[in-house]
Amino acid sequence: MSSTTDGRSSTERTGERLEAGQGQVRRIADVDALRGFALLGILLVNFSVMATTHHGGGLVDASFDGPLHQAWRYLSTVLLESKFYLLFSFLFGYSFTLQIRSAERAGARPVPRFLRRCAALLVIGVLHATLLYPGDILITYSILGVVLLTVRGIRPRTAVRASISVFVFCAVAFLVLGWLTWAGHLDMGGDPSRADAxxxxxxxxxxxxxxxxxxxxxxxxxxxxxxxxxxxxxxxxFLLGLAAGKRKVLADPLRHRDLLRRIQRVGFPVGLAGSVVYAHLAKSDTGMETTGLAMAVNMLTAPLLSAAYAATVLRMLSGGRHDRLGRALAPAGRMALTNYLTQSLVMALLFTGYGFALVGRVAPVLVTAIALTLFAVQLVISRWWLSTHAYGPVEWVLRAVTNARRPRWRQRARTESG
Incomplete structure (x- = not known):
């Protein structure tokens, strides 16, 4: 994630680096604010996963099986599960285009740069999965990032079509798996038992x-x-983000206001309806037959709800009255990797024997409250840190490896632009 201070006014919002007139570079806060928003959703989901070992196959912790706990888990599944990692992945693809342009402006070869970045993400991901959180996504990003690099020349329209085809293929594959299991042609193995949990x-x-x-x-x-x-x-x-990045869609979201409205009008009703179906099927304990249908529905509708969330945030950020929202979220988004790893460290200290060993001992509602409190603290710390530092600590290391040179540590003093 690149960063710069460009001498704009002290109220200039910070965000991803993009070209802006006569070869200058400015930062657009909307990308970072979106990333901060996605980081919040990922935190809420990861906290709920880490707080219990009762996952899959309709397993529910007997200690928290009352109506309130069930309703809260159901609501979380509908609104959060499988939505925010898609938004985060979209932004990964979008940022990829920014990193390629940044390398070209600097006269550097973009391929070695990005490969070094993927290698660093792989190392961080392995350590993260081994020591802090087994549900790591960085390893997957590092591998898929190399694949994205190989198709970087794809046209935006082709990338969108390919993306839709992948989602449809996944949905069909899950339907086939469910049918094969139901027909007795395939044994997917037993679901996790309460004893395993x-x-x-x-x-x-x-x-x-x-x-x-x-x-x-x-x-x-x-x-x-x-x-x-x-x-x-x-x-x-990734492919959708690549297409959007090539079109520079987030450089000026106001130009796409009508598109954002259409995304909301379609994404919310269809996405929420699909999420309700997914949540209902996912909580039943009927094996791969039902799981296959649930995942198929989720593959087709979760991207729509994720897009509707993003469109809503972008419209709010572009409205002027919600500038505080952008200023609050953007610093957390600029330090997304540092914050993501810090969240996992806090979860490990809370829920494992590293610290308080509270796994299975905290009610779902309280888990959500703790996660929201942590994110609020991260918003404050991120803004404070970036007021004097150019990058988050882990972002600084990642940038050093990516560019093969030591980046600056402290933030340069800002001056008013004339």
Whole structure:
């Protein structure tokens, strides 16, 4: 994630680097604000995952099986699950185009730069998955980033069509898997049992070795789920971001106000309806037959709801009256990688034997409240940090590896532009 101070006024919003007139470079806050918004959604989902080991197959922790807990989990599934990583993936693809242009402006070769970036993300992802959070997405991003690099010459219209085809293919594949299982032609294996969930819970409440051992043991199954359930749709979102980046759609969202309205009008009713169906099917314990249908519906409708969320935020940011929202979210978005890893560290300290070992001991509503509190703190810290530093700590390291040279650490003093 690139960063710059360009001598614009002290109220200039910060964001992704884009070209602006006569070869100058300015920053657009909307991209960073969107990334900050996506980071919040990812945090809420990850917190709910880390707080319990009762996942899949209709498993519910007996300690939190009351009507309020069930309603809260259902609402979270409808509004949050599978939505925000798609938005984050879209922004990865969009930022890819910015990084390519940045390398070209600097007279550097963009391919080696981006490959170094992917290699750094891979290393960070492996450490993250092993030590802090087994549901890491950085490893997937690093691998799919290389694939994105190979198709960077694709035309925007072709990229959009390819993205839609990938989502449809995933939906059809899940339908076929569900039908094959229902017809008895395929055995997908047993769902996780309550005994498995309790064993994992005890392991996470243990010492350092026990926690790391549990994280490592989850990697094979987690990797398969990441590739099938998240990786392929994430790449489809990469392609949409690539297309939008080539068209510089986020350089001036006001130019696309009508498009944003259409996305909202279609995305919210269709996306929410699909999410309700997905949530209803996902909570039932009927095996791959129902899961396949649930995932198929989700593959086709979650991108629409994710797009509607993004369109709503962009319209709010472009309205003038909500400038405070952009100023609050953008710094967190600029430090997204630092904040993402920090969130995982806090989750590990709260829910595992690294710290308080609260896994399975916190009600879903309270889990959400803790996550929101953490994000509020991160908003404040991010703004404070970037007032004196050019990059977030992890972003500084990533930029150093990407550009193969040491970037500046402190923020340059801002001056009023004439």
């Amino acid at each position: 309790l064993a994992a819970q005890e392991a996470l409440r243990g010492g350092f070795g026990s926690v790391v051992g549990q994280f490592v043991s989850e990697q094979p199954g987690g990797a398969l789920m990441t590739v099938v359930v998240q990786g392929t749709p994430a790449f489809a979102a």
